[in-house]
Every structure is written in C-alpha cells, then in structure tokens.
Amino acid sequence: MKVFTTTREVQQYLAELRSKGLSTGFVATMGALHHGHLSLIAQAKRANDIVICSIFVNPTQFNDPADLEKYPRPIAHDTQMLEQAGCDILFNPPVSELYADNEHWHLALGEIEHLLEGEFRPGHYQGVTQVVYKLFNIIKPDTAYFGQKDYQQFMVITKMVELLDLPVKLIMCPIIREEDGLAMSSRNIHLTVEDRLHSLILSKTLNWVKQNFDRNNIAGLQIKAADAINAEDGVSLEYFELTDADTLQPASPHTKSVVALVAARVGKTRLIDNVLMN
Numbered sequence: 678m679k680v681f682t683t684t685r686e687v688q689q690y691l692a693e694l695r696s697k698g699l700s701t702g703f704v705a706t707m708g709a710l711h712h713g714h715l716s717l718i719a720q721a722k723r724a725n726d727i728v729i730c731s732i733f734v735n736p737t738q739f740n741d742p743a744d745l746e747k748y749p750r751p752i753a754h755d756t757q758m759l760e761q762a763g764c765d766i767l768f769n770p771p772v773s774e775l776y777a778d779n780e781h782w783h784l785a786l787g788e789i790e791h792l793l794e795g796e797f798r799p800g801h802y803q804g805v806t807q808v809v810y811k812l813f814n815i816i817k818p819d820t821a822y823f824g825q826k827d828y829q830q831f832m833v834i835t836k837m838v839e840l841l842d843l844p845v846k847l848i849m850c851p852i853i854r855e856e857d858g859l860a861m862s863s864r865n866i867h868l869t870v871e872d873r874l875h876s877l878i879l880s881k882t883l884n885w886v887k888q889n890f891d892r893n894n895i896a897g898l899q900i901k902a903a904d905a906i907n908a909e910d911g912v913s914l915e916y917f918e919l920t921d922a923d924t925l926q927p928a929s930p931h932t933k934s935v936v937a938l939v940a941a942r943v944g945k946t947r948l949i950d951n952v953l954m955n
C-alpha cells in the first residue's frame with residue numbers, strides 16, 4: 678500500500694493511474710478503523726481497479742473541542758488493517774495540508790442540515806461537506822463509499838454532490854453490527870463494560886420498531902421506542918424518529934420509505950444508529 682501525506686504527491690500518483698484508464702473507489706474515514714470500514718473497502722475493491730482510503734480527523738466537523746481531542750487516532754494499527762484489507766493507497770494528511778487559516782465554507786444544504794443530527798450538532802454537516810468536498814477534489818474518485826450508519830451524512834453528501842454537480846458516484850453500504858446487534862463505530866471503544874450492555878437498547882428498540890412497523894401508528898411507535906430507551910440505565914435519548922427515508926422529514930402514513938433513526942448518550946459516549954423499515 679502506498680501512503681501519502683501531501684496533496685501534491687497523492688494527486689501526481691493518481692493522475693498516473695487514471696492515465697492508464699484504471700477506475701478508482703474511495704473510502705473517506707477518520708481512522709480508528711473497524712469491520713464497518715473494512716466492509717466499505719471490500720465493496721470498493723469488488724468494483725474498482727484501485728482503492729483509496731483517507732484517514733483524517735476533520736476538526737471542522739466537531740462542535741465539541743473535547744470530543745475532537747479524545748477522538749482515537751491509532752494510525753499504526755489502522756495502516757496495518759488497510760494493508761491486510763488490500764487497500765492500494767492511504768491518504769493521511771496533517772490538518773495544515775487540507776486547511777488554510779481562517780478558511781470560510783458555507784453550502785446552502787437546506788433543511789436537512791438542521792434536522793436530527795444537525796439539531797444536536799450545529800455546524801457538523803458544514804464541516805463534513807467542507808472536508809468531503811476537499812477530499813473529492815484531491816482524489817477525484819469515480820465512486821465513493823459511505824456507511825449507512827451515518828444515514829443523514831449520506832443524504833447530506835448526496836445533496837452536496839447534486840448542488841455542486843460533482844462527477845462522483847455515491848454508494849451507501851449496509852451497517853455492520855457486532856454479534857449482539859451494536860452498530861460498529863469508532864466511538865464504541867469509549868464504552869465501559871456497563872455502557873456496552875446498556876447500548877444494546879438502541880439496536881433492540883430499532884429492531885422492535887421494524888418488526889412492529891405500522892404506518893398508521895407512527896406516533897405510537899415513536900413514543901414506545903423513546904420510553905424503552907429512556908427506561909434503560911445510563912442511557913440518555915437525544916432523538917428517536919421515524920422519518921421519510923428520502924427527505925428525513927417526519928414520516929406519515931403515506932410515506933413510501935421510512936427510516937427509524939436514533940441518537941443517544943450511553944455513559945459519556947454519543948451513539949447513533951438506524952434501520953430502514955421497508
């Protein structure tokens with residue numbers, strides 16, 4: 678695997694590969710890799726000649742400096758995992774390589790930016806689109822792969838690609854779960870043994886809602902789900918919502934595709950998860 682830390686070098690190398698007509702698949706990450714990330718690499722490998730992964734803990738998408746500070750950065754282990762997964766190129770720039778001082782970014786993403794995650798993490802999606810735009814511009818991938826776990830992020834990036842007419846195809850890949858149902862996340866390492874047990878209420882409740890899904894009882898399902906999560910020790914619910922899978926607006930009995938999305942603090946760790954109803 679080739680490892681690059683500068684934009685100039687990775688661009689030069691990729692230009693050579695593209696001139697040979699090779700297709701490129703891209704997986705953007707913030708590191709602390711787990712099997713969820715590896716599944717994105719695997720999916721990219723199946724469909725492309727060259728797979729590029731970026732590891733960059735993007736400061737502009739954190740609204741809590743303490744969260745940015747404590748974000749795990751096990752780069753040696755990550756590099757080894759990517760080698761084993763057959764990734765061809767790792768782009769791992771320092772912050773100074775991607776950001777100039779006092780840079781300004783604002784994209785008119787519309788309402789989707791302020792819903793759900795946007796309400797609890799103001800400015801988060803401006804930071805995500807800012808860095809993903811930069812990475813797309815540098816890597817110029819044919820296809821980029823993102824996980825369904827960050828469902829709203831996928832929608833927001835799709836919106837950015839549409840607004841800026843970027844020549845990249847986006848693929849959403851399924852959530853990878855631990856055997857007991859917990860959605861894999863880089864943040865899971867912060868869970869204590871107790872938190873880990875309590876965290877299962879999220880996937881259990883999502884599954885219960887899927888099994889009992891009734892488009893004529895959306896409000897009732899939401900209330901029951903919120904009650905179940907609130908009743909769990911050590912878990913503080915931020916939202917549990919059934920929404921239109923395309924717009925993230927509240928679902929109604931007429932909504933074609935519905936997604937249930939949840940965010941909660943489990944101990945000191947903030948977790949998100951979701952399940953498509955149909």
Ligand code: PAF
Pocket residue numbers: 705706707733735738805808809827830
């Ligand atoms: O999903 C993530 O890990 C990040 O939000 C991303 C897409 C790599 C942008 O920093």
